[in-house]
Amino acid sequence: IGAYLLITNLYRIPGLPFGNSGDSVKVTDKIDEIEINISSISTTVIPENRDDVEVELKGKGKAHVSKSGDTIEVRYERGFFNLGWFPFFNQSKLTVYIPEDYDQDLSLIVGSGHLELDGTSMKLNELSADVHSGNMRLQNLSAETFTHNVASGNSRIDKLTTKSGEIEVHSGNVTVDEYTGKLEAEVNSGRLKATIADLTDSIDASVSSGLLDIDLPDNADFTLKGESNSGYISNSFSLDDSTKGKKKMEGKHGAGTHEVNIEVNSGKASIR
Incomplete structure (x- = not known):
């Protein structure tokens, strides 16, 4: 027990190379990543005109x-005796303030909690978001690359622009509205519903015992290539040069500029 307490509190001891801790840390040009890792608490991340990362906690913990090094980390601890076995009784709320002009990497990790971020005016290099048995809501974000992992959790993303995005769903639910950019998706025993605001690149998706719903703009130019094995693919678009069989669906809509590749195994995919 003594060794555990020592290891988990090393960052609080001044002078050790594990970093300095406190209620706020200044963001300098040497900071490449901000990581927010929370569990069993409701958290709101607020970008504003400031030059540091600051936390404000209301409640216990x-x-x-x-x-x-080059990373600023935000953590929340409930405490050993703070209803650790019943996280749904925790009414504490955490607010994390970050600079609105921050443009490097942002990592969001949620376990059995809830996190919200409205990133209006933020333009990030890399945005990664992981949800494990929790909930996440992201809005108005722009990032060069985007990775999203959901396991037994739920997330909703509104207005996201990226050059390259990856979404993995494992026994969870993800809803994405007004997405722009390249998309690679993998759905396993979960559900992904994505509405594409502007089809500017390819879409590659695979489904295994899950549900996939992709809503494309009516004027989208794409070439559809779908394969199903013990699964089902439906398409609402009229396709030129189309080929449709029991396990295969191909065709072109409009100019056919961008590839939409769908593979289904023991699941269902809908293109509309």
Whole structure:
């Protein structure tokens, strides 16, 4: 027990190379990543005109901001005796303030909690978002690359623009509205519903015992290539040069500029 307490509190000891911790940490040009890792608490991330990362906690537990190398980390601790076995009784709320002009990497990790971020005016290099038995809501974000992992959780994303995005769903539910950019998706025993605001690149998706719903613009120019094995693919678009069989669906809509590749195994995919 003593060794555990020592290891988990090293970042609080000044002078050690594990970084400095406190309620706020200044963001310098040497910071490449901000990581927000929370569990069993409702969290709101607010970008605003400031030059540091600061936390504000209302309720029980402890919130920490620490710097380790080129990364600023935000953590929340409920405490050993703070209803650890019944997280749904925790009414604490955490607010994390970050600079609105921050343009490097942002990592969001949620376990058995809830996180919201409205990133209006933010333009990130890399945005990664992981949900494990929790909930996440993201709005108005722009990033060069986007990765999203959901396992037994739920997420909703409104207005996301990226050059390249990857979404993996495992026994969870993901809803994406007004998405723009390249998309690679993998759905396993879960559900992904994606509405594409502007088809500017390819879509590659695979489904295994899950549900996939992709809503494309009426004027989208794409070439559809679908394969199903013990699964089902439906398409609402009229296709030129089309080929349709029991396990295969191909065709072109409009100029056929961008590839839409769908593979289904023991699941269902809908293109509309």
